[in-house]
Amino acid sequence: MNRAQAKLIGIGMGTMETLTKEAVQAVVQSDCLIGARRMVEAVYRAGCRSKAVYYEYQPERIREIITAHPEYQKIAVLYSGDIGFYSGARELYGALKECCEVRGIPGISSAAYLAARLKVSWEDAKLLSIHGRRQPYIYILARHRKTFLLFGGKGQGEEFVSRIREYGLTGLRIWIGRSLSYEDETIVYRTGADIRPEDLDGLVVLYIENPSPLPGDGVSIRDDAFIRGNVPMTKEEVRAVSIAKLGLSGDFVLYDVGAGTGSIAITAALHEGARVYAIEKKDEAVELIRQNKRKFCTDQVELVKGTAPGVLKDLEPPTHVFIGGSSGSLEGIVRCIIEKSPGAKIVLNAITLETIKEVLLAEEKGLLVDVEIIQAGISRAKKIMDYHMLAGQNPIYIVSAGAGGRRGREIQ
Structure with missing residues (x-):
């Protein structure tokens, strides 16, 4: 017996006028018609019929129907609109490739x-x-x-x-x-x-x-554009280096631990594929993140109120983590990240040597790998009478590393 042929059909808007001739022919000639009830009823209203009908749209269940009935040699599977536009056809291609020949018939999308x-x-x-x-x-x-x-x-x-x-x-x-x-x-x-x-x-x-769209992906945000209050904020230049060290690209999931005003979370969210969790325990900072999220229209940022690592446990695994403040719990945070996502990229900012000591201890225990530590010293020119003087800001350590467990090194 020849292999069965399944045709995945986009039925357009569901009327006879928007069904293609090829789609009508495929339905009429089929031994078996499969689709959600709304799809099947739409082609029936258009005057198309088939010998057997199954109201089903789950890929695995459709595969089970086809494999359980080898007598069906011509199967029509119905989808609304076009099969290439937010359609379940994408999953069904993979589910059926071992049991039958699969062909797509496009339709008119809404x-x-x-x-x-x-x-x-x-x-x-x-x-x-x-x-x-x-x-x-x-x-x-x-x-x-x-x-x-x-x-x-x-x-x-x-x-x-x-x-x-x-x-x-x-x-x-x-x-x-x-x-x-x-x-x-x-x-x-x-x-x-x-x-x-x-x-x-x-x-x-x-x-x-939108007659006045905001700037698109990857733009930087000046410090004075954020709503600040009295909460510490990662400054613009340090933010730029930290984001670069994270190496964000494509679809990613970022934790911003100790998010403060949300400057890292908001800047990272200026990527269309971003999903960002801003973790913050202080009430004033939580409200500032909420305000900045509204101001920059970054609904990909989910605000999580609480203390890490406790509040991280129920979040989806991260691909990247920025730690702006650990409140002395750096080791616990890193261990939680390793458990959820070994090898995740971690970048943290530190202003004290005690935090760097925690970093080096985590490296010794195998919790952090490929550790890189740089120090950024930013100075800004200020005009004093007829002269411009550089005023130095506090130096910042920027640490980048991978979460342990990536190379099989034993973790203590």
Whole structure:
């Protein structure tokens, strides 16, 4: 018997008019139709039928259905929109590669459809989905002139409106597409100031324009741009060297331990793939981090109130760690990091020799590897009468290392 062929089909908007001819033919000729109930009912309304139907969308369960029924030689698996745009098809390709031949049939995505209806291009827009998932989007909306956002989930409308107001994005221009391609299709215009939770009920697609986007990835922030209060802050030049030593790139998870005003956490979060945890125990500092997070629209920063290492235990494993203050618990913090993520990159700042002594002791015990210690001495020119005099700031030790356990060295 020949190997079965599974076709992963993007059904577009779910109407006959937006189904491609190839998709219709694949469904009609199939022995077995698999998809979420909403997808199956959509192609049935469009007049397409198949011999056997399974309401399923989990990749492993779909694979089990196919392997349990060798009599099905032509399988059609349905996905909304396009199979390459926030689709479960990506996981299914891997799940099915050993049991059958797999082929994809593209469809019309909701973003492409809405763009056409609004007469706008989408090649220069950011594409994002929070349908059935939680992820930061304030950072994206604040920094991109054009964004398409797939929406849909219980309580998301109220949360979206609340966060838009919290982060001051009331100037956004928002078009809301609902029931696209159906007879009751509506496209409603709102601003960030007047959008309401009920505007976002159900499955909708948003096209959002930001007339005044913030600077994008990797920009530096001047010290005087932060809300400061009376909390110590890692200064601009030391911050730049420390961030460089961390070597942040791609998608990363950073702990900022002893975050203070949040200057390291906020600066690190100016990367689209960032997930940052700002750990701070002091009430005034916690409030300053919250204010700076709002000011710079960095919703990828999660504020964790408490003392390390205790509060680190329930966080996801880090790829990078910055320690601005350890309160004498450096060894405990490093041991916690090793347990969660051996080999994570660690950078810490110190102003006392006692902290450096802790670092060297941690190196002796195998807790820190590849230790590098540099000292930064920053001076600023000040004008005194007709002269410019350099005034030195306190020297700072900047330590970079890897969390032990990477090379099999015994940890004491």
